[in-house]
Structure formats: structure tokens, C-alpha cells
């Protein structure tokens with residue numbers, strides 16, 4: 001019987017508080033920031049592992065990036081993923097979201113027999129949120145964004161997902177295979193399983209595919225396949241925080257506070 005197969009797309013990003021943009025090149029200065037797993041991708045893998053907890057499923061991590069990603073993303077194996085595929089080649093470098101999604105989609109083709117692709121909501125560095133939709137488009141599969149809950153049909157051919165919208169939620173029933181992005185903080189990612197850790201960190205083989213291992217057109221990958229141009233960079237204005245020192249007894253301070261906050265009060 002076909003084993004249900006979930007691919008989780010995960011990325012490594014510079015730590016948010018250490019990200020700087022080089023004003024000359026207009027590129028992110030990644031050299032001077034420490035790296036971590038893109039935090040929303042921890043929610044993505046947790047959703048996949050919860051499905052695995054309930055049924056016989058295989059969970060694979062898929063990433064496109066430099067060799068540095070390997071050691072960092074092994075944490076996903078220690079959490080419970082079974083395989084890790086890394087698409088890594090200088091030919092993939094400089095990719096915008098179009099080229100990134102094309103390359104990831106061709107990686108998914110090569111993995112084969114994939115039922116469900118789960119991505120994070122957005123990355124902490126690029127933060128376009130375009131990658132899940134782009135992968136779905138290249139594969140020709142349906143997609144649902146910002147899912148918070150998943151339920152598979154008994155025969156594993158349909159996935160019902162809940163999706164938050166302002167003031168409520170929607171329920172989508174989607175024929176598989178399909179691509180989902182998950183709402184950030186929609187679950188509590190588990191810790192590494194310490195029994196799996198020695199295998200995950202040292203023994204597990206990571207499958208690294210280069211340009212020649214997947215079927216891609218050279219015009220659609222890397223810088224060549226990236227029509228996006230960063231044409232300028234502007235500093236966003238930040239508002240200075242207001243500070244009021246209130247004096248008096250507690251009752252008078254409470255009254256002053258209520259008066260200051262009154263203009264911000266809105267009735268639902």
C-alpha cells in the first residue's frame with residue numbers, strides 16, 4: 001500500500017534581530033548574522049508530525065539553499081522527520097521567488113509520490129509569502145494558505161483544512177495532492193526527541209541534489225531565472241514611543257490613565 005508522504009519545505013534564515021541590508025548592494029548581509037530555522041517552518045513541521053502521529057505517514061524535509069542549511073535543518077529529523085532533501089548548487093544561487101519555487105517544485109517531482117506539501121506562512125528574511133503558492137502553481141496542484149488544522153479522509157485522498165479569516169474561519173476540502181501554508185503560531189512545535197538526536201545529527205544521510213540531479217531548465221533557475229529587480233531601498237519610518245510620567249495617589253493616576261487611553265478605545 002502507498003505510504004502517505006508529506007513534504008515540509010523549510011528554510012534557514014538569519015536571526016531576525018541581526019538582519020541588516022547592505023545599502024550598496026541592496027542585498028541582505030547574511031555573513032554577519034547567526035542563522036536559525038525559519039520560525040514559521042517549525043509550525044509547518046509540527047503539523048506534518050501530528051499527521052504522522054495519527055496515521056502511517058512519511059515526513060520529508062525539502063530545502064533549497066547552501067550546504068550550511070544541512071547541519072541546522074537536521075533538527076527536523078530529530079523532531080521526527082524521516083528524510084531530508086537539500087537542493088544545493090551554485091547554479092541555484094541568487095534565485096528570486098519565481099526561480100526558488102520552480103526549483104523546489106522540480107525537487108518535489110524528483111522525490112515522487114508526494115501527497116501533501118506543507119510550508120510555513122512566510123520567511124523571516126524575504127517574507128513575501130509567495131513560495132507556497134508558487135510551488136502549487138508550478139506543480140498544478142490546489143493550494144490553501146494560512147491553514148491552522150488538518151484532517152485527512154479515511155482513504156487519505158482528501159484533506160480538510162481550517163483557515164482563519166478576520167472574524168471567523170473557513171473550512172476547505174481539498175483533493176490531494178495539494179500544497180498548504182500554515183499560520184504562524186498555529187501550534188506549539190515539539191522539542192527534539194533525544195533518542196533520535198544522535199541519528200539525526202550525525203548518522204542520518206541527507207540527500208543533496210545539485211543542478212544535474214533534477215530536471216530543470218537553466219533559464220529558469222538561479223539569477224538567470226529571476227526577473228525580480230530590487231530597484232531601491234528606503235528606511236521605513238518608525239514612530240517614537242510616547243512616555244508619560246503620572247503622579248499622584250493611585251486613584252488619581254487611574255483617572256489620568258483612563259483619560260489618556262480614552263481616544264484609543266474602540267467599541268466592537
Ligand SMILES: Cc1cc2nc3c(=O)[nH]c(=O)nc-3n(C[C@H](O)[C@H](O)[C@H](O)COP(=O)(O)OP(=O)(O)OC[C@H]3O[C@@H](n4cnc5c(N)ncnc54)[C@H](O)[C@@H]3O)c2cc1C
Nearest residue numbers: 009064094096097100119120122123126127128129130131
Ligand atoms: C532579486 C532577488 C535575488 C535574491 N537572491 C538571493 C540569494 O542570492 N540568496 C538567497 O538566499 N536568497 C536570495 N533571494 C531571496 C530568495 O528569493 C528568497 O529567499 C526565496 O525565494 C524565498 O522567498 P521568501 O523568503 O519570500 O519566502 P516566503 O514565500 O515568505 O516563504 C514561505 C515558506 O516557503 C518555504 N520556503 C521559502 N524558501 C524556501 C527555500 N529556499 N527552501 C525551502 N522552503 C522554502 C518555507 O516553508 C517558508 O516558510 C533573492 C531575492 C530576490 C528578489
